[in-house]
Amino acid sequence: xxxxxxxxxxxxxxxxxxxxxxxxxxxxxxxxxxxxxxxxxxxxxxxxxxxxxxxxxxxxxxxxxxxxxxxxxxxxxxxxxxxxxxxxxxxxxxxxxxxxxxxxxxxxxxxxxxxxxxxxxxxxxxxxxxxxxxxxxxxxxxxxxxxxxxxxxxxxxxxxxxxxxxxxxxxxxxxxxxxxxxxxxxxxxxxxxxxxxxxxxxxxxxxxxxxxxxxxxxxxxxxxxxxxxxxxxxxxxxxxxxxxxxxxxxxxxxxxxxxxxxxxxxxxxxxxxxxxxx
Amino acid sequence: xxxxxxxxxxxxxxxxxxxxxxxxxxxxxxxxxxxxxxxxxxxxxxxxxxxxxxxxxxxxxxxxxxxxxxxxxxxxxxxxxxxxxxxxxxxxxxxxxxxxxxxxxxxxxxxxxxxxxxxxxxxxxxxxxxxxxxxxxxxxxxxxxxxxxxxxxxxxxxxxxxxxxxxxxxxxxxxxxxxxxxxxxxxxxxxxxxxxxxxxxxxxxxxxxxxxxxxxxxxxxxxxxxxxxxxxxxxxxxxxxxxxxxxxxxxxxxxxxxxxxxxxxxxxxxxxxxxxxxxxxxxxxxxxxxxxxxxxxxxxxxxxxxxxxxxxxxxxxx
Numbered sequence: 001x002x003x004x005x006x007x008x009x010x011x012x013x014x015x016x017x018x019x020x021x022x023x024x025x026x027x028x029x030x031x032x033x034x035x036x037x038x039x040x041x042x043x044x045x046x047x048x049x050x051x052x053x054x055x056x057x058x059x060x061x062x063x064x065x066x067x068x069x070x071x072x073x074x075x076x077x078x079x080x081x082x083x084x085x086x087x088x089x090x091x092x093x094x095x096x097x098x099x100x101x102x103x104x105x106x107x108x109x110x111x112x113x114x115x116x117x118x119x120x121x122x123x124x125x126x127x128x129x130x131x132x133x134x135x136x137x138x139x140x141x142x143x144x145x146x147x148x149x150x151x152x153x154x155x156x157x158x159x160x161x162x163x164x165x166x167x168x169x170x171x172x173x174x175x176x177x178x179x180x181x182x183x184x185x186x187x188x189x190x191x192x193x194x195x196x197x198x199x200x201x202x203x204x205x206x207x208x209x210x211x212x213x214x215x216x217x218x219x220x221x222x223x224x225x226x227x228x229x230x231x232x233x234x235x236x237x238x239x240x241x242x243x244x245x246x247x248x249x250x251x252x253x254x255x256x257x258x259x260x261x262x263x264x265x266x267x268x269x270x271x272x273x274x275x276x277x278x
Numbered sequence: 279x280x281x282x283x284x285x286x287x288x289x290x291x292x293x294x295x296x297x298x299x300x301x302x303x304x305x306x307x308x309x310x311x312x313x314x315x316x317x318x319x320x321x322x323x324x325x326x327x328x329x330x331x332x333x334x335x336x337x338x339x340x341x342x343x344x345x346x347x348x349x350x351x352x353x354x355x356x357x358x359x360x361x362x363x364x365x366x367x368x369x370x371x372x373x374x375x376x377x378x379x380x381x382x383x384x385x386x387x388x389x390x391x392x393x394x395x396x397x398x399x400x401x402x403x404x405x406x407x408x409x410x411x412x413x414x415x416x417x418x419x420x421x422x423x424x425x426x427x428x429x430x431x432x433x434x435x436x437x438x439x440x441x442x443x444x445x446x447x448x449x450x451x452x453x454x455x456x457x458x459x460x461x462x463x464x465x466x467x468x469x470x471x472x473x474x475x476x477x478x479x480x481x482x483x484x485x486x487x488x489x490x491x492x493x494x495x496x497x498x499x500x501x502x503x504x505x506x507x508x509x510x511x512x513x514x515x516x517x518x519x520x521x522x523x524x525x526x527x528x529x530x531x532x533x534x535x536x537x538x539x540x541x542x543x544x545x546x547x548x549x550x551x552x553x554x555x556x557x558x559x560x561x562x563x564x565x566x567x568x569x570x571x572x573x574x575x576x577x578x579x580x581x582x583x584x585x586x587x588x589x590x591x592x593x594x595x596x
Contacts, residue, residue, distance in 0.1 A: 012396050019391065020405035023463070027408060029431050030421050041424065089315035102309025112316065115324055116516075119523050119571055121547050121564040125334065125557050126327035132341065149319020156316060181308045206411060212526060217552065231416035232530070242424065249417030256411045261404045 034247040041242050052243055056251075059244035062230055066222060068248060075226040076255075079205055081144040086151030086204040087197050093150040094159030094193075095185050099171065109160075116153045128217065142218040143211075147204065155200045162196040163189060202263050206256045227252045335562035340555045352562035363563070365538050366546040369454065373542065374521040377458045382513060385465040389472035390502075410466025418460070419530035423447060426456050447532060450539035457527050457540055468513050475509030476502070504587040511586045515578050522571050543567060 033041060035051040060068045096102075097109050131142045150156050166189065174184050212228045219229060231252060234245050310317070335352055337345035356363050392403060412418055425431050426446035433443030446452045483501050492500070503510075525544035528534055534541035547567070551560035 009396060012394055013398075015391060016396070016402045019388070020402055023406050023409060026421055026425055026431075026463075029425070033424065041429075093313050093316040096309050096312025100305055100309040100312060102306045102313075105309065108313070108317070111320070115320065117519055117571065117575055118324070118328075119519070119564065119567050121523065121544060122331050122561075122568050123324055123327040125551050125561050125564065126330040127323060128552075129330075129341065129557070130327070146319065146323060148315060149323065150313075150316030181305065181312075185312075210412075212416065212530070228416055231420075235416065235420070242420070245420050246424070249420050253412045253417050257404075257408065260407060260411055261400075264400060264403055264407070 030246060030250060034243060034250050036243055038242050055243040055247040059241075059248045062234070063222070066225075066230075068227065068230065068251070070223070071225050071227045071230040074224060075209065075228075078140050078143055078226065079208060081140070082147045082208045083201050083204050085144065085147035086155060087201050089148055090151035090155040090159055090200055091190060091193060091197060092185075093156050094163055095189055097156065098160045098163035099184075099189070100181060112153050112156060116157070124217075131218065137218060138220045138224065139218070140224070143208075143214055147208075151200060151204060155203070159193060159196055159200070162193055166192050198263060202259060205259060209256055331561045331564060334558050335565050337558040339557040341557060342555075345558060348558070352559050353566075355559075356562060356566065362538070362541065362546055366541045366543045369539065369541050370522060370524070370543040372454060373458060373461075373524060374518060377461045377524075378514070378517045378521055380458065380462045381465050381468055381517060382510070384462055385469035385513070386472050386506075386510075388465065389469045389476055392469075392473055393476045406469075407466045410464045412464075416530055418527070422456065422460055422527075422531050448536055450535075450537045453532055453536060453539045457524075457531065460527050460531070461521075461524070468517065471513055472506070472509060475506050479505045507586045508588060511578070511582050515575060518574050518578065519571055522567065522574070 029046060032046040032048065034055055035053070036048040036055075037052055040048055062068055062071070097105065097112070127142070131137060136142055146152075170188050170192075171184050174188050179187065210228070212232070215226045215229050216232070219225060222230075222233070225233070231245065231249055234241075234248065334345060336347060336349060338348050338351075339345035388406060392399070392406065412421075423430075427433070428443070428445035428448070430446075432446065436443045444452065446456050479502065483505070484497055487497050487501060523544050524542050525548065528540045528542040528545045529548070532540040534545050543563075544567075547560050547563045550556045550563060
């Protein structure tokens with residue numbers, strides 16, 4: 001019996017290791033290729049004969065004017081506001097929908113769910129026109145502002161489900177002690193939904209890091225570029241220096257990877273306990 | 279489940295009413311204060327743009343001059359004169375048809391693999407989630423172009439088996455396939471949602487099935503799949519909607535080429551709007567996309583009655 005269980009575990013591990021390697025294979029190739037010369041790039045070996053560390057040092061110096069430090073700084077600053085906005089406002093909105101009774105609540109919540117299905121193409125043109133009219137082009141405002149409007153329907157929905165799982169008796173008890181709805185939110189609900197808010201923060205960070213489309217649409221001057229935009233210019237500007245490009249792209253995904261690794265338990269379980277249940 | 283919630287507006291109102299009768303008072307002011315961030319954002323960045331986009335779809339508008347009303351000209355042109363429209367619609371349908379089922383199947387398999395208690399699961403999860411983390415960044419484009427080049431690594435692996443590969447991305451017959459593969463490789467969020475669903479299936483179900491001597495396969499088809507069907511439905515609906523809007527990979531990996539073989543609808547729309555500044559035409563395209571997506575979703579909801587299994591209210595956890 002015990003032996004069978006042990007065997008079962010070994011097969012599980014084996015399966016997982018093989019599969020992980022398969023998924024990571026392109027990434028392993030990527031690490032090696034970031035240290036190769038362009039000539040070596042198409043050679044079958046994974047690792048270069050002599051690692052070209054200068055792919056990193058020279059790649060980092062994007063142009064005489066700017067280094068990638070600038071672009072990482074820009075992106076991190078944008079991320080700071082995005083995450084702050086999403087965490088702050090999604091909690092407020094979710095609490096409103098989950099716990100308070102107000103006119104048209106049901107209808108408004110249905111609308112919120114419906115917006116998840118709306119193709120972004122329908123709104124992007126008028127939004128672009130709006131930001132253009134307000135002279136907000138080439139600024140971070142079109143990128144950051146949407147996160148302050150509840151952080152997105154998906155997060156609100158996730159948090160509403162989470163708050164619904166908190167026993168109402170806690171609210172009632174606080175109410176008897178004289179707490180207002182704002183007090184209940186701040187003292188009871190907010191501390192309890194922290195794990196779910198971590199999920200919101202991580203998702204927001206990773207998705208905005210990758211949201212190349214909006215960045216491309218709204219940012220024009222190189223000094224304001226995000227890492228993603230700088231990489232794209234790298235492709236256009238020089239005769240593609242694959243080594244440097246791959247080296248810098250590898251650096252560009254590191255923040256998300258490190259974040260995911262350290263927070264992933266909460267990330268996966270945050271969703272699991274939030275329960276996409278009815 | 280979101281889908282479930284959407285099916286039950288009537289039930290929600292009923293609940294609402296009984297509560298009112300019981301004397302739970304409305305707190306309109308506080309309610310609207312709390313939801314105001316979303317409500318303002320919705321009105322400003324969603325509701326108003328939807329109305330405006332509908333209006334613009336009947337105009338010609340280049341951003342420089344005021345829109346001029348052209349009636350249904352945009353729509354007429356799209357349906358009769360525009361070959362790019364036909365091409366992009368065809369490419370997009372093929373993409374959806376292959377990538378959605380592939381991704382669902384793959385994510386479910388991986389989720390089942392990860393739904394185990396073994397040591398080092400954190401590490402496995404990160405490794406397997408990694409491709410999804412790098413998402414739509416330029417990094418992926420660089421990686422994919424290099425992997426599937428004529429001299430790329432993929433062909434090298436094929437040569438071990440004596441197969442002569444082609445330039446997968448530069449060949450119009452295979453380029454769309456590489457994008458479907460890329461999309462499947464990034465199955466992370468779909469998989470995580472499946473994983474959450476799997477964790478909610480009560481273990482007793484499997485135990486009693488084991489007592490009855492059910493095989494693994496039987497358990498999968500008679501317990502896992504039915505119990506998971508609401509989650510499957512959720513992933514299917516969002517997967518189809520997302521795939522119809524697929525933009526980034528087509529834009530950064532292939533730019534729609536070669537010979538328009540990866541010219542996705544969203545890419546076509548983007549070029550009309552932000553390259554040629556035909557905002558009216560692009561708005562008409564967006565509305566056509568909206569109608570297609572709405573139709574697909576409606577069909578999904580209709581068909582779901584026959585295969586999505588919801589627990590009865592009695593069995594529901596409080």
